[in-house]
Amino acid sequence: MDLQGLSVSTSPDINDIEEGLSFKPKFDASGLVTCVATDAATGDVLMVAHMNDEALRKTIMSGEGWYFSRSRQALWRKGETSGHVQRVVEMRLDCDQDAIWIRVEQTGAACHTGRRSCFYRKVEGGEGGAKLSFVDADRVVDPKTVYGK
């Protein structure tokens, strides 16, 4: 395929990253890639988080979601405390290999607030700026019982 003239770089390396079948994840300056987890059944986005090299490898090898917590600077198996594990049905990566999408079977709640998804508020424009409203915001678990009081 002739990519000459595209606004993106057309070096052989870029072509290999975009069109090749070698797994060469592009970690950012902090050593992380962005990972989007969606519900395999509904397509809803459950959470957006980060993986370092180790989290990515553990996710691939174990078939369960592992992440890297930027606030705690620690590897983190999703559900380790709560039991709300993620079984990975499929993992994909994007054209420039800096973002991961996993479709998962989520036990319980993906969100630490007890909601199924972290995306429980809608954003809408209006007079005086954007406003939020709750949507799908019912808690499926009580965070107090999950994380202890």
Add this chain to the structure above:
Amino acid sequence: MDLQGLSVSTSPDINDIEEGLSFKPKFDASGLVTCVATDAATGDVLMVAHMNDEALRKTIMSGEGWYFSRSRQALWRKGETSGHVQRVVEMRLDCDQDAIWIRVEQTGAACHTGRRSCFYRKVEGGEGGAKLSFVDADRVVDPKTVYGK
């Protein structure tokens, strides 16, 4: 709700960010939030990109996807060159307000390679490390005709 004892910070500010209805997007050190765009019809993740304050506001007010290109350091209306615009059906934001999810009606291809989605390769573990394979990788448009030769 009593969040005392959660492993996350339970300051009033955090509670306001997670449980409030004020839109207070948390931009990173580069002034960006992560945005996931999914196909409103299928739930497939089309792309993961970034928005700065202006891109976010323009998306909310226009109902079309705007982003900020980190490589070009420029605001970017999705489809400006290609015509492959994104009509936003719904925008949500996550618990800590640092990630955006938009469900969109995507014209043509979301990916600059001409595929419907940027996530056209699957990652699987195996002997000797992870391997990629193409999935949903047919081009819906020829990037040469879209971006010029």
